[in-house]
Amino acid sequence: MNLSTAATATAAEEEDESQQEIHIPADINWEMLDKSKFFFLGAALFSGVSATLYPVVVLKTRQQVALSQVPCIKTAFWIVRNEGFRGLYRGFGTSLMGTIPARALYMGALEVTKSNVGTATVKLGCPEPTAAAVANAVAGLSAAMAAQLVWTPVDVVSQRLMIQGPVSTCKYANGFDAFRKIINTDGLRGLYRGFGISILTYAPSNAVWWASYSVTQRLVWGGFGCYLGKKGNDGCGGGGYGGGVRPDSKTVMTVQGVSAAMAGGVSALITMPLDTIKTRLQVLDADENGRRGPTVGQTIRNLVREGGWLACYRGLGPRWASMSMSATTMITTYEFVKRLSAKNHEVLQ
Secondary structure, eight states: OHHHHHHHHHHHHHHHHHHTOBOOOOOOOGGGBOHHHHHHHHHHHHHHHHHHHHHHHHHHHHHHHOSSOOOHHHHHHHHHHHHOGGGGGTTHHHHHHHHHHHHHHHHHHHHHHHHHHHHHHHHTTOOHHHHHHHHHHHHHHHHHHHHHHHHHHHHHHHHHHHTBTTTBOOOOSSHHHHHHHHHHHHOHHHHTTTHHHHHHHHHHHHHHHHHHHHHHHHHHHHHHHHHHHHHTTBTBTOTTOTTOBOOOHHHHHHHHHHHHHHHHHHHHHHHHHHHHHHHHHHHTTTTOTTSOOOOHHHHHHHHHHHHSGGGGGTTHHHHHHHHHHHHHHHHHHHHHHHHHTBSOGGGGO
């Protein structure tokens, strides 16, 4: 009798917990999207995000190519005082022109890969959380590699424009002028300088970021569930919220933003040395276009000679801030775009 009563109580508790779970909105995969709407809205919204964060990218680039460590705030004041606020947006037009096709390639590769790999890993018998993390990692890797085909030339040109004056003695009238001069002196190879190390920087970084985001989001939702449980005075089970909890859109965006910021900070720290080397390779020989650029080994030796191994972390503050803010705005914008582009809005429930 006692065993039967205990079993019944346990079953009731399990049923109660299942009824009180947090109902997270369903993920929207590639097949659910209106593609034309997805790419149009993505291009428009991400252009706005790029405009907001661009000054931080300029500060990071200026710090990375400086021959000595200069505080970020001091660099910002120097640019505004000597070049005006326009100095914080040097090369932005060129960057924006490249952002639209690069983002389109990125989003397309990301969603197609994530959908296909996720389905394949589930069929292989992987648990759903593991399958999601693997799919996100592979999708981030492939998306970064696809985007770099467009982004590397744009990066080279826009960074050359960013450092005009303080580091480079070569002058460009605009992005088209810089593009023409690089092609005339270095050929197509000049536009793809640093392509290999860009792949080494962004591909693993994206894989780590998307996998971390998948895992972190689950952890944050778990913590959110514990908070609701304590608020309901019944431990971490979510008591007091019979029938389950359906978070509103603000809560969903907050959880996504916090998860993205945490993942972005980790990725910035891990890949900072590679990003510094990449930037140096792409811009420091801008005033000597007729000469072959430095090798990776020479760039590393120059950095170590200038400030030891810590020189590889110049610009970490702006990059950390940029990646964390970019990750937060990117993922909330990205998820918003996906939900606006869903063919069937019932998936949002």
